Amino acid sequence: MANSMPISINYHKPKLVVPARVTPHETKRLSEIDDQGTIRFQIPILMFYKYNSSMKGKDPAKFIKHGLSKTLVFYYPLAGRLIEGPNKKLMVNCNNEGIMFIEADANVELDKLGDSIKPPCPYLDLLLHNVSGSDGIIGCPLLLVQVTRFSCGGFAVGFRANHTLVDAYGIKMFLNALSELIQGAYAPSILPVWQRDLLSARSSPCITRTHHEFDEQIESKIAWKSIEDKLIQQSFFFGNKEMEVIKNQVPSNCGCTKFELLVSFLWKCRTIALDLHSEEIVHLTYLINIRGKSLEFEVPYGYYGNAFITPAAISKAGLVCSNPLTYAVELIKKLKDHMNEEYIKSLTDLIVIKGRPELSKSWNFIISDNRSVGFDKYDFGWGELIFGGVPKAVSLISFGVPVKNDNGDKGILIAISLPPLAMKKFQKVVYNLTLRNVEGANIISKM
CATH class of the missing domain: 3.30.559.10 (Chloramphenicol acetyltransferase-like domain)
Incomplete structure (x- = not known):
């Protein structure tokens, strides 16, 4: 049985992270698979890292924030905002408003949390702080990232992504790019592809299978x-x-x-x-x-x-x-x-x-x-x-x-x-x- 313990977290002022370079300002339509009713929600990811003595004196929040800015150059739609078109069709206004970034400090050593870092994690709401106005679908940041430093030098990185933009493999691609760019790559090894029309309805839609x-x-x-x-x-x-x-x-x-x-x-x-x-x-x-x-x-x-x-x-x-x-x-x-x-x-x-x-x-x-x-x-x-x-x-x-x-x-x-x-x-x-x-x-x- 996993036991949870009370912890307190000090949050720094949330900031918006924008692409490191100028990116296109345009409107992009989501596919029908993106735009189905069930996935109009935020999907959370938590990742936990122990203290690494070789990185002593280096702030993970600084590295990750800088890496996000570089990654958004390639994934610039994530720095935009969702809008609704005719018939409430979801589209992305690629306006470079940015993603939400939060730094935080916890008053506990990571090891003390034990198995409670695993699902269903009781600290989720603390490690992904819900900034007011950030958890909606329309007109809200499409990605929220929080870096929480523990007193031992370990840290957690939380990602909360709008599911209409990405699925698990889409988040995987984004995180892979982030990891590569933080560690010095000029560009991601896999460049992102939009092409949402591939999974859009036919011009004369017709239900031909049982669902x-x-x-x-x-x-x-x-x-x-x-x-x-x-x-x-x-x-x-x-x-x-x-x-x-x-x-x-x-x-x-x-x-x-x-x-x-x-x-x-x-x-x-x-x-x-x-x-x-x-x-x-x-x-x-x-x-x-x-x-x-x-x-x-x-x-x-x-x-x-x-x-x-x-x-x-x-x-x-x-x-x-x-x-x-x-x-x-x-x-x-x-x-x-x-x-x-x-x-x-x-x-x-x-x-x-x-x-x-x-x-x-x-x-x-x-x-x-x-x-x-x-x-x-x-x-x-x-x-x-x-x-x-x-x-x-x-x-x-x-x-x-x-x-x-x-x-x-x-x-x-x-x-x-x-x-x-x-x-x-x-x-x-x-x-x-x-x-x-x-x-x-x-x-x-x-x-």
């Missing part, structure tokens, strides 16, 4: 809303030992990936914990990155906009709960069938035709695999991180992040959001189905 991710039953929606504001979060660690136990619950030839297997297991446990009527429909929405996939069109290598689809598996709750794990695995494996150009075009057209609907919330488990994004790899001159990643589940979206446990074992950490009673049952179900068979099983719990 269960937007299905919403009125009764289920009302039931979910009655508990939505009572959600708490807990994190669960799955290393090789835990995954081996889960793997033994399906045939050796089931043909699923490690993450698909884990998601299937979590969906089943979550559905059992919610204690729904057997006829109630439950969703599993799996975010799939379309970069590098075999499609009729190719997403450019440097594309930093949102490039993912959100197909959903659906089932009656009773079937997910009562069937062997293979049942959920097979439903999730079929989501790969949606990885084709027509599905993507149908999705972009649906977003326009239906007025940017949000993903279904009622009994929907939404999961994103962030293991390969590399938020735990960035070196700003101080060496490797001790943790880097999305610091909590955001609304209903859970993120799989790579971590090491106290024994140094590598694994996947996932923060789950549920109402309190369902969370207690979820924890018992996970333990009974898996963790009781693993010596030293890890559950990191924070509420």
Whole structure:
């Protein structure tokens, strides 16, 4: 169990960081994937670095602030502001107003925070200070960066990005460029590409595929809303030992990936914990990155906009709960069938035709695999991180992040959001189905 301790932080006056050189003043349209209703929110990233004696006397805030200014030359739309065009279409006014930058000092040594730096981090609101007027969508800074120095010489870097401009891989590209430029590069090794028209609706939009991710039953929606504001979060660690136990619950030839297997297991446990009527429909929405996939069109290598689809598996709750794990695995494996150009075009057209609907919330488990994004790899001159990643589940979206446990074992950490009673049952179900068979099983719990 991870314990949090009270800390206080002294904040310096927030500043706007602008591109180091003159950049184009223009208006750029977002794609339909960028402009869907579900991702009109801010996505947080936290990264923690220990004290490095070779950098003694050097201020990480100064280095990072200077690096941001240079990076924004290449990613200048992030220094602009969102505006709405006809039919509330989101566009970026590239006016170089700048991103928000905050320096802060904490009264605690980083080591004292222990596992609480991992999801769901109880210090998120302190390490990403919400400057008044900075957390909206329209007319607000598109990126907020905070460098918090700890009394030991270690520090944390927090990034809060407007999700409509970038997805996880877009943030990865930006951070990679920032790291390279801080360490002396003249330009990023991967130059950013805009080309948002690739994922925009057709001139005559037409929905040609089934999109269960937007299905919403009125009764289920009302039931979910009655508990939505009572959600708490807990994190669960799955290393090789835990995954081996889960793997033994399906045939050796089931043909699923490690993450698909884990998601299937979590969906089943979550559905059992919610204690729904057997006829109630439950969703599993799996975010799939379309970069590098075999499609009729190719997403450019440097594309930093949102490039993912959100197909959903659906089932009656009773079937997910009562069937062997293979049942959920097979439903999730079929989501790969949606990885084709027509599905993507149908999705972009649906977003326009239906007025940017949000993903279904009622009994929907939404999961994103962030293991390969590399938020735990960035070196700003101080060496490797001790943790880097999305610091909590955001609304209903859970993120799989790579971590090491106290024994140094590598694994996947996932923060789950549920109402309190369902969370207690979820924890018992996970333990009974898996963790009781693993010596030293890890559950990191924070509420």
